[in-house]
Amino acid sequence: MLPQVIAVAIFIIMFGLVITEKIERHIVTLFCGLLTIVVLFGLCMRSTDAIMQTLNVRTLFTPEFWYNAGSSEDGSTGINWATILFIAGMMIMVEGMALVGFFRWLCMSIARLVKYKTIPVFITFMLMSAILSMFIDCITVILFLAAVTVELGRLLKFNPVPMILSEIFCANLGGAATMCGDPPNIIIGTSLGYTFADFVVNTGVIVLVALILVVVYFYFFFRKELTANNSDIDIANMPDPKKVITNKKGFIIHTLIFFLAVALLVTHAMTGLTVAFIGVFIALLTLIAAGKKAPTLIAKADYKTLLFFIGLFVVVGGLEQTGILEIISAFIGKISGGNPRLIVAIIIWISAVASAFIDNIPFAATMVPVIKSLAETENVSLAVLAWALSMGTDIGGNATPIGASANVVGTSVAAKKGYPISWRRYCVSLVPPTIMVLVAATLMIWFRYL
């Protein structure tokens, strides 16, 4: 009983401190991770096995960690090194692309392609946000899209806020379509052994339907606001996309590396290369291509997020080792009466509501062992629960300005440029499509799998 109380106490302290933001979140999770190892595993449980399993370092030295797509061995226990290495690799790749002006070039080129007409820009930017987020982290996608949207808003005289809100939603939606789009998916995929293709044919299909629904929804919801001040545009006076490319040769190389990363991810179930391998390989290629600028790319990588993940996995490992997550899963099984449809609905909607207000990464990391245990005890397919968890955490995060990283970054970029977005404005615009997509996802999972 005492170990369970300590594990829960550490978890609650961690969550509380992360929410208050008094201390940087990576320091919080690392400190709580240390508490878990020293107090919980060391002093209370006196278990070196628990420490070793949670630190999970041995997995790095197994061949399966690098070459064996679909392996879930050791994945959901303790630190998920595959997630960390993959995210680190993608961070470096994205920094390399940003350095040569790829994202600004892409945004400007698409705007030019649709002749700077507001509604076509609005629709193409939503689609671009969703597609890019399938492969690149949502923060980077929104960072560039929102900045260019404000710029275009000033040039074309439209209010950029509706467009930024739509881009945020589509970034989170696109991220749900693939294994590497959103951190919860990376955690779910690497922990449970699902491949890129598994996500695409399952959550990807739901996202495709949802994307069509939300594009139509946003078009009707925002079109009056977007076309209010439109006037004739002289394309000749618009910025030339080519001018934002800082290094032509570098641009070609980093774009090729990006496409190589996409190809490796799409085919990793066939090639057997794990996402950890792909992350490290792509990072190395990017650093070689960057040459002298390699140290800048390493320095720019968001190491705080990686440390946050490490601490988080240790704390969740504490919950797992003490059996707390099994108690939660038994509770869900009990209230659902073993009804698979009810279990799926509970997973989706509880994940969605929780992710709307708290960081969906710790939530997903906590829920992975829960759904694993549920699948064993309640005779429900683990895959179905995984897709439910993915949709709940990824889509639920859309509902509030603090629900997902893309929301925070998007609203912040808008406010920094002088377009503050209130909670009311945000929720009035994005809560209805969030509910719409969650209902669609629940129904699709029910009728497709159960």
Next chain:
Amino acid sequence: MEKKQLIISVGREYGSGGHYIANKLAEIFSLPVYDSNLMSDLASENNLYLHKLSKYDEVPKKHLLSRTVCGYSNSPEENVANLQFNFLRKKASEGKSFVVVGRCSEDVLSEFKGLITIFVLADMKDKINVVRKNENVSASVAEVLIKQMDKNRKTYHNYYCKGKWGDSRNYDLSINSSKLGLDATAEFIADYIRKRTDN
């Protein structure tokens, strides 16, 4: 010879007459005043919607409704505050002289040599009289308003600044406007500024 830069930062309690004194100082030294009008300058310089910015003017950040990711905060209050701080820094960097009311200016502009920081307070009964007159409310409502506004200003200030709001160690001069009256207080401060600047 080029005139030395003079920036007068006036912090104030609600109802203390700090705003009146700031305007008086601006008149004496022929300087522009930045208060809530800072938002309209900010909006017109950047082609922004004034009404959307104004509602966050000197409003404290709502911590429970805010999150920060990679240095980006969703809080409109925090982002608008930073827009104002950058605006003030830009004006000061251009060598301009001005009077600024509140907006953490004693901290935000602390690197500028020409900065003189004042904090104006007053006795509660005088503050109640001022607020009653200005807002056309009863004495009890005025007192509630004063406490609420000062709490907001304190929370707003202390989030962004190292020093505490109203702490005399944080300002060159802290003065109770009830003792001399508003005009005489303004004259007293003006004398102090002249002695500091040989103006």
